[in-house]
Amino acid sequence: MKSKTALPVSYRLGVTSRVLAAVVGGYLMAALASICLALWTPTARADAVITGMMSSFVFYLLAVLWCFACRNAARAWLGVMVPSVAFAALAGVGWWMART
Secondary structure (H helix, E strand, O other): OOOOOOOOHHHHHHHHHHHHHHHHHHHHHHHHHHHHHHHHOOOOHHHHHHHHHHHHHHHHHHHHHHHHHOOOHHHHHHHHHHHHHHHHHHHHHHHHHHHO
């Protein structure tokens, strides 16, 4: 028996996509931000790592808030992946500079 208040499949898929963007994309963005801060903070190595790790919670929170504040799931994914790519590029440059 089908309920009259059943939500459409497109709505359910949109919410599922936002949840995945928040959980997976937010974790990726927070991890890359943490690495960037650890590489680019001009303090002792241990202090830089702690600063990066503690600030990753803020980045994760911002990613989750962003994913559920957007009008559609595509914008949520875009808003998480663009900063992730930027953080990955900065981490790569920082790692390359530290090796030379």
